[in-house]
Amino acid sequence: MDIASYLDRKREEVDRFLDTAVPSVQTAPATLHESMRYSLFAGGKRIRPILAIASAEAVGKPTKAILPIASSLELIHTYSLIHDDLPAMDNDDYRRGKLTNHKVFGEAMAILAGDALLTLAFDLCSRADLLDNLDPIRQVQVIHELALGAGNLGMVGGQVLDIQAENKDIDLATLQTIHTHKTGMLIRAAVRMGAIASSATPAQLKQLTAYAEDVGLAFQIADDVLNVTGTREELGKNANTDAQRGKKTYPSFCGVEGARTLADQCADRAISRLETFDAKADPLRELARYITARRN
Amino acid sequence: MDIASYLDRKREEVDRFLDTAVPSVQTAPATLHESMRYSLFAGGKRIRPILAIASAEAVGKPTKAILPIASSLELIHTYSLIHDDLPAMDNDDYRRGKLTNHKVFGEAMAILAGDALLTLAFDLCSRADLLDNLDPIRQVQVIHELALGAGNLGMVGGQVLDIQAENKDIDLATLQTIHTHKTGMLIRAAVRMGAIASSATPAQLKQLTAYAEDVGLAFQIADDVLNVTGTREELGKNANTDAQRGKKTYPSFCGVEGARTLADQCADRAISRLETFDAKADPLRELARYITARRN
Numbered sequence: 001m002d003i004a005s006y007l008d009r010k011r012e013e014v015d016r017f018l019d020t021a022v023p024s025v026q027t028a029p030a031t032l033h034e035s036m037r038y039s040l041f042a043g044g045k046r047i048r049p050i051l052a053i054a055s056a057e058a059v060g061k062p063t064k065a066i067l068p069i070a071s072s073l074e075l076i077h078t079y080s081l082i083h084d085d086l087p088a089m090d091n092d093d094y095r096r097g098k099l100t101n102h103k104v105f106g107e108a109m110a111i112l113a114g115d116a117l118l119t120l121a122f123d124l125c126s127r128a129d130l131l132d133n134l135d136p137i138r139q140v141q142v143i144h145e146l147a148l149g150a151g152n153l154g155m156v157g158g159q160v161l162d163i164q165a166e167n168k169d170i171d172l173a174t175l176q177t178i179h180t181h182k183t184g185m186l187i188r189a190a191v192r193m194g195a196i197a198s199s200a201t202p203a204q205l206k207q208l209t210a211y212a213e214d215v216g217l218a219f220q221i222a223d224d225v226l227n228v229t230g231t232r233e234e235l236g237k238n239a240n241t242d243a244q245r246g247k248k249t250y251p252s253f254c255g256v257e258g259a260r261t262l263a264d265q266c267a268d269r270a271i272s273r274l275e276t277f278d279a280k281a282d283p284l285r286e287l288a289r290y291i292t293a294r295r296n
Numbered sequence: 297m298d299i300a301s302y303l304d305r306k307r308e309e310v311d312r313f314l315d316t317a318v319p320s321v322q323t324a325p326a327t328l329h330e331s332m333r334y335s336l337f338a339g340g341k342r343i344r345p346i347l348a349i350a351s352a353e354a355v356g357k358p359t360k361a362i363l364p365i366a367s368s369l370e371l372i373h374t375y376s377l378i379h380d381d382l383p384a385m386d387n388d389d390y391r392r393g394k395l396t397n398h399k400v401f402g403e404a405m406a407i408l409a410g411d412a413l414l415t416l417a418f419d420l421c422s423r424a425d426l427l428d429n430l431d432p433i434r435q436v437q438v439i440h441e442l443a444l445g446a447g448n449l450g451m452v453g454g455q456v457l458d459i460q461a462e463n464k465d466i467d468l469a470t471l472q473t474i475h476t477h478k479t480g481m482l483i484r485a486a487v488r489m490g491a492i493a494s495s496a497t498p499a500q501l502k503q504l505t506a507y508a509e510d511v512g513l514a515f516q517i518a519d520d521v522l523n524v525t526g527t528r529e530e531l532g533k534n535a536n537t538d539a540q541r542g543k544k545t546y547p548s549f550c551g552v553e554g555a556r557t558l559a560d561q562c563a564d565r566a567i568s569r570l571e572t573f574d575a576k577a578d579p580l581r582e583l584a585r586y587i588t589a590r591r592n
Contacts, residue, residue: 089404108459112456114411115379147416152412153319164327
């Protein structure tokens with residue numbers, strides 16, 4: 001299969017849906033919606049929504065309900081970037097080659113745009129019109145996965161651990177705990193939400209969860225490598241910021257080549273989790289490779 | 297009925313539930329949970345949860361599921377206070393007689409504690425164990441009400457309008473639009489969530505919604521009056537801050553006495569909406585009076 005065209009196609013579907021999901025800049029409060037849209041349509045790759053869709057496809061034929069469910073993950077991801085970039089947090093001026101949200105709209109609006117995107121994610125997942133295509137018990141489960149992946153024991157918890165580890169001499173196990181929460185839990189939620197929406201069996205859900213955990217780790221190791229090796233143009237943000245902030249990364253433990261090997265091993269292991277799945281899981285298999293080898 | 301003892305009893309139930317809902321400070325990340333708990337257990341009156349419970353009681357016998365659902369409203373309310381108090385927003389040092397969250401835990405942790413409380417609200421409402429007592433279609437509807445009340449067209453939208461109106465010469469209609477969103481929409485969500493969880497008929501839901509809209513307005517007018525007339529001790533925060541910030545309020549349009557009369561009229565109208573309800577709606581009736589006459 002051609003993963004590049006698959007990614008393009010799914011990204012366009014997600015983008016079209018997101019465009020309908022967030023009110024236009026003509027809707028009051030106009031500045032809030034402008035600020036939400038500014039960061040949401042800043043060129044994201046839509047990895048998390050596409051993982052949810054590919055997971056639903058691996059299990060069966062995804063319902064129409066998968067698009068709002070998958071898109072909700074991008075709202076969560078975007079809000080986390082807006083809040084992470086704030087002066088009180090990472091204090092970043094650029095993201096995806098554009099000024100960060102608070103540099104354009106001010107800190108207050110950036111905080112509120114993040115809050116609104118986070119809330120809108122749960123709005124999308126709880127829409128009544130999803131019920132035509134989705135068992136309501138599964139819809140509640142999907143919402144719960146999103147809350148667990150994004151919350152205090154998931155992504156937000158990981159962000160706290162990350163901030164607390166700055167300029168500290170942490171070991172590899174601690175680094176992995178940070179990553180498992182900060183990045184891994186939302187990727188895990190994405191794959192599980194797609195599987196649950198597609199009526200996965202418990203055995204399928206277990207295998208897909210194991211896949212997601214390996215992919216999440218591969219994703220973060222690749223991100224650490226890119227932070228060292230990528231240029232400002234490739235990354236769309238300042239390069240080598242981890243070292244400047246005294247942040248430990250995979251390359252700081254095992255070198256760039258060692259980290260690349262580790263990421264490849266994670267991708268191999270992720271793919272091996274899908275043994276019992278047929279060709280409908282090929283997008284998930286290709287995604288594991290793509291995530292590990294990406295340049296931005 | 298004795299509204300004071302009713303409020304005490306319900307507040308204790310909500311507090312006991314919230315104590316189990318938020319991980320203890322022994323659970324990692326400890327500082328995050330400490331920060332969440334600091335603001336959550338700072339002496340809030342739990343008005344929104346109690347409105348949800350009283351609304352469920354007005355319709356019928358509330359299920360056990362009402363407690364997590366009602367408590368989720370307090371998580372949303374608490375997060376909104378933490379974020380509102382941030383230096384980039386209202387820059388307040390005191391809240392309920394205690395230092396604000398960011399003064400104790402720093403800005404980064406305050407932002408993240410707010411994000412985590414917001415997310416945890418949806419975690420509570422989507423718990424699988426609620427299904428024993430709640431039709432899953434109604435559970436999804438409850439979640440959707442919460443998202444609508446808290447989000448870009450609800451509370452967060454109102455906060456944006458409020459910030460944009462500072463030091464501007466707005467008219468009474470604009471002030472009412474701000475309040476309807478900033479305060480009213482979450483109070484409306486509270487009453488509707490309780491009613492939906494308690495299997496309200498469409499006619500009951502309509503009447504309770506009208507009640508909620510009147511109570512929401514009474515609440516905000518009373519808040520504006522308190523900001524002018526309350527002392528620092530009564531309010532637990534600095535008094536007369538609206539005038540200092542150049543914020544228009546109900547007293548600035550119709551004087552303190554005029555605003556008090558307006559709040560009483562709203563409470564009367566709210567109570568009249570409950571005509572067809574029996575004595576099970578008495579707590580809602582008393583709450584309309586309490587909210588209008590409160591001193592903090």
